[in-house]
Amino acid sequence: MPTVTLTVNGTSVSTDVEARTLLVQLLRERLGLTGTHVGCDTSQCGACVVHVDGQSVKSCTMLAVQADGTQVMTIEGLANGEALHPMQEAFREHHGLQCGFCTPGMVLSAIDLVKRNNSPSEQEVRAWLEGNFCRCTGYHNIVKAIRAGAQAMGGSVS
Amino acid sequence: MSETGIGASIKRVEDFRFLTGSGNFTDDINRPGQAYACFLRSPHAHAKLNSIDTGRAATLPGVLKVLTGNDVAADGLGGVPCGFAPDGGPQNAPPRPALALGKVRFVGDLVAMVIADSLAQARDGVEAIRVDYGVLPASVDTAKTAEDGAPQLHDEAPNNTCMDWSLGDKDAADQAFAGAHHVTSLDLINNRKIPNAIEPRASIGEHDRGSDSYTLYTTSQNPHITRLLLAAFVMQISEHKLRVVSPDIGGGFGSKVAHYPEEVLVTWAAKKVGRPVKWTAERSESFMSDTHGRDHVTHAELALDENGKFLGLRVETTANLGAYLSTFGALSSTYLYGTLMSGQYVIPAIHCAVKGVFTNTAPIDTERGAGRPEATFVVERLVENAARETGIDKTELRRRNFIAPDAFPYQTPVVLIYDSGNYGPILDEGLRLADTAGFAARKQEAAARGKRRGLGFSTYIEACGLAPSNVAGAIGAGIGLFESAEIRFNPTGSVAVFTGSQAQGQGHETTFAQVVADRLGIAIENIDIIHGDTGRVQWGHGTYGSRSLAVGGSAIAKACDKIIEKGKKVAAHALEASAADIEFKDGTFTVSGTDKSMGIGEVVMAAYVPHNFPLDEMEPGLDERVFYDPKNFTFPAGCHICEVEVDPETGTVEIANWVAVDDFGILVNPMIVEGQIHGGVTHGVGQALLEACVYDDEGQLLSGSYNDYAMPRAADLPSFKVAYTVTPCPHNPLGVKGCGEAGAIAAPAAVINAITDAIGVSHIDMPATPEKVWRACQGAA
Numbered sequence: 001m002p003t004v005t006l007t008v009n010g011t012s013v014s015t016d017v018e019a020r021t022l023l024v025q026l027l028r029e030r031l032g033l034t035g036t037h038v039g040c041d042t043s044q045c046g047a048c049v050v051h052v053d054g055q056s057v058k059s060c061t062m063l064a065v066q067a068d069g070t071q072v073m074t075i076e077g078l079a080n081g082e083a084l085h086p087m088q089e090a091f092r093e094h095h096g097l098q099c100g101f102c103t104p105g106m107v108l109s110a111i112d113l114v115k116r117n118n119s120p121s122e123q124e125v126r127a128w129l130e131g132n133f134c135r136c137t138g139y140h141n142i143v144k145a146i147r148a149g150a151q152a153m154g155g156s157v158s
Numbered sequence: 159m160s161e162t163g164i165g166a167s168i169k170r171v172e173d174f175r176f177l178t179g180s181g182n183f184t185d186d187i188n189r190p191g192q193a194y195a196c197f198l199r200s201p202h203a204h205a206k207l208n209s210i211d212t213g214r215a216a217t218l219p220g221v222l223k224v225l226t227g228n229d230v231a232a233d234g235l236g237g238v239p240c241g242f243a244p245d246g247g248p249q250n251a252p253p254r255p256a257l258a259l260g261k262v263r264f265v266g267d268l269v270a271m272v273i274a275d276s277l278a279q280a281r282d283g284v285e286a287i288r289v290d291y292g293v294l295p296a297s298v299d300t301a302k303t304a305e306d307g308a309p310q311l312h313d314e315a316p317n318n319t320c321m322d323w324s325l326g327d328k329d330a331a332d333q334a335f336a337g338a339h340h341v342t343s344l345d346l347i348n349n350r351k352i353p354n355a356i357e358p359r360a361s362i363g364e365h366d367r368g369s370d371s372y373t374l375y376t377t378s379q380n381p382h383i384t385r386l387l388l389a390a391f392v393m394q395i396s397e398h399k400l401r402v403v404s405p406d407i408g409g410g411f412g413s414k415v416a417h418y419p420e421e422v423l424v425t426w427a428a429k430k431v432g433r434p435v436k437w438t439a440e441r442s443e444s445f446m447s448d449t450h451g452r453d454h455v456t457h458a459e460l461a462l463d464e465n466g467k468f469l470g471l472r473v474e475t476t477a478n479l480g481a482y483l484s485t486f487g488a489l490s491s492t493y494l495y496g497t498l499m500s501g502q503y504v505i506p507a508i509h510c511a512v513k514g515v516f517t518n519t520a521p522i523d524t525e526r527g528a529g530r531p532e533a534t535f536v537v538e539r540l541v542e543n544a545a546r547e548t549g550i551d552k553t554e555l556r557r558r559n560f561i562a563p564d565a566f567p568y569q570t571p572v573v574l575i576y577d578s579g580n581y582g583p584i585l586d587e588g589l590r591l592a593d594t595a596g597f598a599a600r601k602q603e604a605a606a607r608g609k610r611r612g613l614g615f616s617t618y619i620e621a622c623g624l625a626p627s628n629v630a631g632a633i634g635a636g637i638g639l640f641e642s643a644e645i646r647f648n649p650t651g652s653v654a655v656f657t658g659s660q661a662q663g664q665g666h667e668t669t670f671a672q673v674v675a676d677r678l679g680i681a682i683e684n685i686d687i688i689h690g691d692t693g694r695v696q697w698g699h700g701t702y703g704s705r706s707l708a709v710g711g712s713a714i715a716k717a718c719d720k721i722i723e724k725g726k727k728v729a730a731h732a733l734e735a736s737a738a739d740i741e742f743k744d745g746t747f748t749v750s751g752t753d754k755s756m757g758i759g760e761v762v763m764a765a766y767v768p769h770n771f772p773l774d775e776m777e778p779g780l781d782e783r784v785f786y787d788p789k790n791f792t793f794p795a796g797c798h799i800c801e802v803e804v805d806p807e808t809g810t811v812e813i814a815n816w817v818a819v820d821d822f823g824i825l826v827n828p829m830i831v832e833g834q835i836h837g838g839v840t841h842g843v844g845q846a847l848l849e850a851c852v853y854d855d856e857g858q859l860l861s862g863s864y865n866d867y868a869m870p871r872a873a874d875l876p877s878f879k880v881a882y883t884v885t886p887c888p889h890n891p892l893g894v895k896g897c898g899e900a901g902a903i904a905a906p907a908a909v910i911n912a913i914t915d916a917i918g919v920s921h922i923d924m925p926a927t928p929e930k931v932w933r934a935c936q937g938a939a
Contacts, residue, residue, distance in 0.1 A: 020278070034186035035179015037408070039356040040441040044864040047356055075179035088177040092169055095829050098837065099663025100176025101183065101357040101408030122877070129872035133864075135356050135409050136663045137833060138840030138901075139872040 004068045008033070009077030017064045024048045024059035026067075027074055035075040035104050039133065046132030049105035050074045056112035058131070075104035078111075086152035087111050087145075096145030098136035106132050110146040114153050122147065160744075163676030164892070167829035170668040171682065172661075175406075182405045184360040184377050189434035192362065193222055195424055196280035197437070198270040198287050199446060200262035203518035203857020204309060206292035207260055207269065215272060215286040220279030222431045224287070225271045225423070227259035235426060238419050239391040240483040241383070241636045250320050252312035252516075254482040256392070256419040256426075262291070263311050263481035264518050265859050266446025271423050273431050296518040296857035300347075300478040301455045303515045311481060311516045320479055320514040321488060325496035326572050331509035334470025338461035342544040348532045349924045350453035350478070350851040351844075352867060353525050355662070357408020358439035359448065363424035367432070371399040373693075374425050378404040379414040379660055380700020383637065385692045387417040387485070388425060400425070404690040410662035411841065412524035413448045415702050416485040420447075445862045450851055451525020453478035454491065454532050460540040466550045468559045470507040471499055473536055479514050480521035487523050488514055493573075493633045494529030494621075494703075500570035501537040502581045502619050502795055503559040508571045518857040524702055526841045527620075527902040534618040538907035542615070543920055553585060553594075556617050560585075574621055576793045578885045584819050585617060588797035591879050592817040597801070600814075604803055610935075611814070612916025614800045616908035622896040623708030623792035623887075640787035641705070642697045643713035645674070645721055647780040649766035651759035652684040655717075658698015659710030660690045664898060665830045666706060672826050673711055673892065677718035679745020679758060696783060704794070704896030707826060708887065713786035715891040720782035728764050728780075729756045731772045792887050792895040796820035798839070798904035802912040809932025811847060811913055817879045818904070823887040823895035831897045832880050838901020839878060844870040845902075846909035850925050868925070 005014040008031060015030060027033045027050070036059055039047035043061040050059045051073040078085045084092065087107050097103040106129075113120060113128045120128065125143045134142060162168050175181050212224040237253040257268050272283035295309040302308060303318045311318055335341060362375040372395075378384045381402040389400040407414060424435040439447070455476045461469040477491030496510035541559075545552035561568050563580040570576065589595075594613065601611040624630070627638035644656040655674055659666055667687040674685050688694055701710075722742045729747035730737040739750045748755040756764075761780070764771055768778040801815040818835050825831050848868035852860040861867040886893030906924060913926050919934050 018278070028186075029188075033179065034183075035181070037183070037357070038185070038438075039358065039408075040864055042441065042863050042865055045356055045441075075177075079178050084174075084177060091177055092173040095170070095833050097173060097176055098665070098833060099355075099357065099409040100172065100181050100406065101355075101663075103176050104179050107177065123873075126872040126875075133356055133869050133871070135354055135411065135841075135869075136837045138836035138838075138870075138878065139875055140836040140877055141833060143872065143877070 002065050004064050006067050006070050006072055008072045009074060019065060021064040022060055023062040023064050023067050026064040027059060033074045033076050037101055037104060039101065044131065044133065046105040046109060047102050049108045051108055051112065056109045075108060078107065087149035090145040090149030090152055094141050094145040094148055096137065096142045102132060102134045106134065106142060110149060113146065114150040118150060118154060120147065120150055160676060162682045163672055164824065164826050166672065167827055168668065168672065168682065170665050171671060172665060172667050183357055183408055184362065184375050184405060185438045187362060187375050187405065189362060189364055192434040192436050193273050193275060193431055194277040194280045195271055195273050195427065195435050195437040196277065196284045197268050198284045200258065200265060200267040200269050202262060202291050202293050203265050203296035203298065204294040205262050206294065207258060207262060208290040208292050210270060211288040212270065215283040218279065218283050218286055220275040221272060221283040222275065223273045223427065224283060225257065225427060227255055227257040230255055230257045231259055235422065236392045236394060238417060238422060239387055240487060241387065241485045242489045243634045250315035251483050252314040256422040264520050265857055266520060267481065268419055271427065273427055273435055298517050298519060298853050298855060298857050300453055300476055300515065300517065303517045304513060311518065315516055318516040320483065320516060322513050323492045324509065324511040326509040327507060328509040330507035331470045331472050334507040335459065335461045335472065338469055339464040340462045340548055341459055342540055342547055343459040344540055344543060344921060345457050346539060346921060347923050348452045348454040348456065348535055349845060351451045351525055351849050352445055352851045353411040353413035353448060353451060354869060355409030355411055355413055358441060358444045359414065359418065359420065360438040361421045361424045362434055362436040363428035364434040365429040372425050372428065373401045373403065374421060375403045375405065376421050377407055377414050378402065379407065379410040379662060379702055380698065381660060381690055381692050382658060382698045383700055384417050384421060388422060392422050393426065401693040403693065404660055407662035411526045412451060412528055412702060414662065416449050416523045442862055445867065446859055447520060449484050449523035450480065450520050451522065452532060453522055456536060458536045458540055460544050462544055462548065466548055466555050466558050468503055468505045471505050473499060473510040475512045477512050477514050478517050478519065478522055480519050481516060482521050484521035484523035487521055490524055490529040495533050497572045497574050498530050498533035498619060498621060499537060499572050502561060502617050504561055506571065510572065519853055526838065527899040530620050530899065531842065531903045531906060534616065534903050535907050538616045538618065539910065539921065542911045552615060553589065556585065557582060575790065577790050578888050579793060579795050579821065580883065580885050581617065581795060584795065584797045584821055584883050587881055587883060588799050588817050588819045591819065591881055592799040592801065592815060610804045610806055610916040612802050612804065612912040614908045614910065614912025614915055616798045616904045616911065618796060618904040620794045620900055620903050621791040622704035622794060622899060623788055624703035624705045625791060626789060627787050637699065639699055640785050641699055641709040641713045642783065642785050643710065643717040644696055644781065644783045645717040647762045649763060651762050653680060654686045654688055655714060656688045656695045657710050657714060658695055658700065659706035660698065660701045662701060664701065664706060664834065665827065669707060669826050669830055670711060670714055673714050674718060677715060678721060704898040707892065707894045708792045708890055708896045709786065709788050711892055711894060712788065712890040713784045716786055717782050717784040720784060721780060724776065724780060724782065725758060725761045727772065727776060728761045732756060732764055732770060789889040794820060794822050794895040794897065794900050796900055796904060798908045800908035800912040802916055804913060804916045804931060806935040809928035809935060811926060811931055813843065813876045816876050818901065819881045819883065820897065820900055821883045821885050822897045823884060824893040825882065826894065834897045835880050835901045836878055838899060839905045840870050840875055841902040842905020843875060843909055846906040846924050846926060848874065848925050
């Protein structure tokens, strides 16, 4: 059985896994980080998005062994204690979540967008969310939240 | 209005846990020693089960048990029951064993269950089962399944017919048509949808040997109903031997209302293997086996006089029920459908006939709106076409037929008595927000770019707040539809509120807390809303039919009133006054006309430390329960206006503008209500433009993944303009009507009315894909 060594939310982890283990299974089942969700089996819904070396990745589509040597951040690692990250705060402020199931993936995907484009237009946000499904909000408030979150992160969304 | 009470858009108390990955969804739960279940599902739509060879599977490493329909039968489990049997039969409800026995009837029907130490081992076990299927021809087409010669699904249902149901006065309707100046008729389908909550279904069964009792953790919108059906009808054990827990639910939209065979199987199997048994659906299983929605084929006609007044409406619908009757499978296409055919209009004579049919497809059950979107689509498409055919302006035709504001309560010809409404001002506000006056210029500007603009209206009615129990019983429901609430104070003044309304994202923990904060003058942070656990909540009918606030919230309001009544007596004793002289306001009990008062916290403490307490008059403690049965349905209404721009070269439809003006009565948290509108409209736009559940002629599900089933994505949708009018509900204590389904009810007709307006055709079937729109443009060019 291969061994993977990686850093998850700042903590070093080393564990044996079956070769077929997906990153999301390692996170949810081995490490108990159940904030990362699985909503589909075709890499489309985006509920499982985490950051691997700072980039958003669908953790249902990456083998755990592929994450060997990487820095992984899940939704559990984003807030600083009780203090939410500006993007989390923006989702709360703008009611960008209802059932909460897609939310971790949405928030982490949004942060990756803002890293690439610190003042995304409404159209740019909508296009970026191609890989994140939400069935509750109709996206309206998610788009608002992401643009507000971008501004709070230092961007200049007007 | 206080800062946190009724009418305040406070931020949700739920959000911190969901934003930090601290939610507790069913698949997040792991029980000590749990095993994993994986199901073998039929790859055929219709086949005899000649033999099932589980021999090799049973010997694989880690496999604990392999179970088939024979094991279910041997243990005497009842079939998965239907909870609604409409009148006007014959009502043919064939049995549905939890695992197929003898025959499979849809792709995804359950054939066998493997339980193993790990999920991977359970999957390996499933792959090792060999089944000899005797493949039979399938009956898939809604319109043709009841015809002679169609393959037959059930011996109990000749001609694949479950029911022939009708509502209204046929003779009166026929007479109205005989005297009509103009008749508008339309053939339409209401496309089958797959609800697609992003959280897949999941269930964990657990058995405690010491007490011989079970716990089921499951993704249910109504855990008490699940407990009732599973305990009393399927397992035939006492209800107190089963606890059903539904923790955070990742969206439901009706697909988590039904009681499912997988819930039966993990619970039953937990005792057999002596370990908790966990199952989580893969998305492909969700597509195949979650209950689907809609799927009607309809012919409808509207009769008008020479002044454009509606005289009569006739509707004939064939409603697909799938392969088996799901829990409320026959409700959506009958009493939640035919009763809505009057819309916002005076239509003196209405007749609606529905044939419910079986096909080799997944069972149909409630899907956001459940019957009411289908009814609204019929009525609003007819009204739109009638306007075009008679040359009467489409808003004028609607106004001419609106039920007048002084006509409420209004008895429709299809059972319902609308309690309140005022439709003209809703339309006025819609026209203003949609800038319909500027539409001609926008249309001209678009035409100059080679695009076609259209404007579509949907002035819908909804009956929700389900439901008065006597009405539910009279129409065939096997349950009541009241709701319960309990308000239990802790000695130091914080309060636990137990509600039977189970949340799946609607924000109950916030909205209900606002009701209690408003009523009792308690800080939001001292209120805990508890739901989704039959072990903690006394009883509940769950969340569907936009009923949570109107029924569950009303129960909570009434429980608050009981608390106040008892509190007055406690305060009266302490303040040496008569209870009749005690006033309660903003958390303080005051002796009328004096400055003698007692905060609610002091009253609570007095009730729990009853040293100076009228113990001979009443019991100590402060804990009140209410079972609230609504007097009527509630009747939200609104006007949704959709403006589209069609590219005739490609057939693509862009939603250029969306205006929603709704009357939901009193709004408790407008921020949450607005979110419900956004989401509801998106379900309707998805149905109108994108979503199609497609089976081929052999019953194979062609739209069985997100590669094939078009979910609404962010780029498919506009930002929405949302506004409200307020006509309070006159018969519940909060004056609220419900808002969860309105968008899904209103939207499909608005979209199709807009597209047909843009391209000049009388109808286009949903989903209006680019191909269909392009073809229609060619035909209409």
